[in-house]
Amino acid sequence: MDVNTWGTGLPTPPQTLPSGSTVLQEDVFMDDGEAAGGPSNLELDVVMGEGANDSYWEDEDDNDLSWEDEEFFLANNDKDHTNDPNKGEDSEDTDPPQDEDMDTNADEDHRVDLPKWSQDTVQTDEMARLGICVNTVARVIVCLECRTAVNPSDLHAHIAKNHPSISTTPTVHEGLVETFNLDPKPVGTRPGSIVTAIYGLELVRGYRSCDDCGYACKVEKRLKEHMKQDEGCRSYSERLVQTYQPKSNRMYFGVAQDPPGDSDEDPLDPIGYLKKKYVPAPFSLLPIQSVKNPKERNPFLNMERWDEYIQGKSGADLHFLLRERVPELRQEVRVCMERFVSKGARDLADTDHESRAAVGDYIG
Amino acid sequence: MWLDVDDLADGLFSIGTSKHKLKDFQNEKTLKAYSKVGTDLVTFCLGVIEGEITEFKTSFTPEMAAKGKTLLTALHSISTADQDRAMQSFLFSIFSQKRCGEANKYSFLAYAFLVPYSYTEHGHLQPCNIFSQYFSKTVFTGRLTIFNKITADAIRENKGYFE
Numbered sequence: 061m062d063v064n065t066w067g068t069g070l071p072t073p074p075q076t077l078p079s080g081s082t083v084l085q086e087d088v089f090m091d092d093g094e095a096a097g098g099p100s101n102l103e104l105d106v107v108m109g110e111g112a113n114d115s116y117w118e119d120e121d122d123n124d125l126s127w128e129d130e131e132f133f134l135a136n137n138d139k140d141h142t143n144d145p146n147k148g149e150d151s152e153d154t155d156p157p158q159d160e161d162m163d164t165n166a167d168e169d170h171r172v173d174l175p176k177w178s179q180d181t182v183q184t185d186e187m188a189r190l191g192i193c194v195n196t197v198a199r200v201i202v203c204l205e206c207r208t209a210v211n212p213s214d215l216h217a218h219i220a221k222n223h224p225s226i227s228t229t230p231t232v233h234e235g236l237v238e239t240f241n242l243d244p245k246p247v248g249t250r251p252g253s254i255v256t257a258i259y260g261l262e263l264v265r266g267y268r269s270c271d272d273c274g275y276a277c278k279v280e281k282r283l284k285e286h287m288k289q290d291e292g293c294r295s296y297s298e299r300l301v302q303t304y305q306p307k308s309n310r311m312y313f314g315v316a317q318d319p320p321g322d323s324d325e326d327p328l329d330p331i332g333y334l335k336k337k338y339v340p341a342p343f344s345l346l347p348i349q350s351v352k353n354p355k356e357r358n359p360f361l362n363m364e365r366w367d368e369y370i371q372g373k374s375g376a377d378l379h380f381l382l383r384e385r386v387p388e389l390r391q392e393v394r395v396c397m398e399r400f401v402s403k404g405a406r407d408l409a410d411t412d413h414e415s416r417a418a419v420g421d422y423i424g
Numbered sequence: 425m426w427l428d429v430d431d432l433a434d435g436l437f438s439i440g441t442s443k444h445k446l447k448d449f450q451n452e453k454t455l456k457a458y459s460k461v462g463t464d465l466v467t468f469c470l471g472v473i474e475g476e477i478t479e480f481k482t483s484f485t486p487e488m489a490a491k492g493k494t495l496l497t498a499l500h501s502i503s504t505a506d507q508d509r510a511m512q513s514f515l516f517s518i519f520s521q522k523r524c525g526e527a528n529k530y531s532f533l534a535y536a537f538l539v540p541y542s543y544t545e546h547g548h549l550q551p552c553n554i555f556s557q558y559f560s561k562t563v564f565t566g567r568l569t570i571f572n573k574i575t576a577d578a579i580r581e582n583k584g585y586f587e
Contacts, residue, residue, distance in 0.1 A: 279476055281474075281476065348543075364539075366539040369480065369481075369536075369539055369540075370480075370539060370540050370543060373540075375543065377479075378540045378541075378543055381468075381471070381477055381479065381540070382464060382467075382468055382537070382540055382541050383464060383541075385467070385471060385476070385477075386467065386471070389467060389470070389499070390463060390464075390467045392499045393463050393466045393467055393470075393499065394459060394460070394463040396499065396504075396507045396508070396511050397459045397462040397463045397466060397511070398455060398456070398459040399504065399507075399508060400459075400462070400508060400511050400512070400515075400568075401449070401455060401458050401459050401462060401565070401568065402449065402455055402459075403508075404568040404571070404572060405449035405455075405458075405568070406449070407571075407572070407575070408568065408571060409447065409449075411575075
């Protein structure tokens, strides 16, 4: 069975690659420990105060936590580990599986599949070695392992940071930009029209997108507003969408691709069947369950009872609702808020101490 | 090093005061961290007010709805002064909902935001950890709003800050 070299589950490109192109292949490797090691529900986490699931919530925006926050967070996590009587030899059993397929993704429940290899995709031997391909229509570089588009100028840094075993040079992108006329900074934007699904990026369903510019959104009201604001856009319909950045500030765009039908799948694919059956659901998709026995709840939980407030919702649901729902609006608000905080902090610093104390000068 | 009381009185030494912390806002990371929480708060509140977020038992006042609509309109305008004014008014309407200490504090819009928001970041809540960090940042936004309101009123009425 051929699969992607990095175990991402990407289908192997067909043999009709551009001349001189090859793709590395190797047999699939299944780790039994990973398959059996995931938590069965969130109750365990709530009861034990375990912070083992942090790795699921990696977010590029997290970089903006101050050093104080990070130190505080680390200190508390260390404390939690040392205080937890159940940690130790069995700690590996409670840790979430570190499977690459378990990346944090608010729309993981809506993810349908990866698109087929299209005529717009180019992968040379060197690109295969780097784990990337280029979409010539969208003019983007796609990292096949991370399933994300990479700005050409960030390619070296991306590989050095995320795939340190692959050797590159800082000028690795220059040849690609010249050969394929790549957009210097496509990430964070949209292609501007409905394009064929970009190979390497995940397809997501449950969205509506503009038939003209490809702007996609879950909230119908937003699309109607989009139609009002942009005269060139007149209609929208439900279709599969993709995003250049699957982890943060996702700006979805509609793509042309039939949903993968059953005919594409091998009904007798035993590896696929076993993976589907035994790989536990990602932590972010598990519904939050309230702990019913008061003795099992920590004092904070007994006092606050916040778990009842969000019971039944998964982390992915909450993440989408609060942080990914309307990226455009969020971006506008963010600019305004940065100005607000910056000016406010400056004004506050310029006043005398008594004035600040009188309004409760507390900035945490 | 021994600290002299006179030096402290003269402000030559200031340990852990807010003045020092406020200076940290010149650091872009700190600014972004506080802005990010504020941004998510405003986006969430607008979602609740517009009826797009109905999952949580949160309530809002007619004043909030009006200010929210004004902010949405202002965000599309070119004038940054209009945007800042609308943002200030909207935030003040949120933070003047005085229910934080009551039993039903989850119906307090800003507090209702904090619980699911803290959960989304790292997949769990911990006392005095992630939750308190967001709480302090949200509280700072609130205090900043109130401070702005007080100073604006004082300037308009030609008063000292707290006369």
